[in-house]
Amino acid sequence: MRLYALCDQDLLDKKGLLLEDFVDIAKQKNAEIIQYRNKNSDVVFIKQQLIKIRKMYDGFLIVNDAYELIEFCDGVHVGQEDLRAIDKDIFTAVKILRSVIKKDKILGISTHNKEEVLQANEMDLNYIGLGAYRNTNTKSDVSTVLGEKLDEIASLSKHLVAAIGDVQESDKFHHVTYHVMGSGLIR
Template identity: 70%
Template structure:
């Protein structure tokens, strides 16, 4: 059975003319266990309002991308490698800072893109990693495509692994816990 982590990207919704409510319904219809809300352009009050809306419609795990100051409105936070470096140039310190803000009872995940980052993540206080990109995707410029090596690299992680980047429901992995799907959920 595929375990689904749905990535709800506000820019993608806006570009396709989809409402937040529509995306949440699609995610629920596909039995998404986790929804991550990502919005790289809005102000913090808009993001907060969207998290509150999602929480009213969805009872699964809710993760915020980047905006860890909004942790009280969700179950966890996800950060990319560049976002970590913006917090502190040393990844271990950056994760420690975020963990001190969100607490031990909240979920913390980061993006990884290669075996070195996965091995580094093994020493971090995390709940999961996103690993990829698996395939090229139209929603993000991806310089590193892992393809068939993703599953082998995932086997090196001591954390749960979500396959990211161009993943769809029909992809199969042995060492991956979650399929992280955003735009693929919206395909007919």
């Protein structure tokens, strides 16, 4: 298993954990990627958190949504709704993002079904997040649980695939590169 650790600020706050605690756990588990997600703070706070993570962690650092902070990390991850906020056409949105973050940075998007995976195949991406594998209590907007179909859908992707949505260390997939763990990492 290759680990992609999702560091959600709301979850840290809810569990009373420091950012440093999360990064230590991710390092102990040999996480190759940390994604920092913060849906409620301003860009100055997010920038400060990215700088803190970078000082403690040598792996890939991805920021969720805040592509304007690309200089402080290795890449950006955006969801389908976030793409549509950039441009109503998701293909154009990805082109805009790629023009902002450049080719030397990582770009990933969330996908939830076969159609979105096939669309992603036509985009200039480095990876996709695919799921949710199971219901998760960290996101209230999970509409589709893929369960055992996740691996089959992942096989259609030309990009690396990160399984999302209550993924456990013990879960086994054939066509998934990364297990994305957030709350499961800090249980």
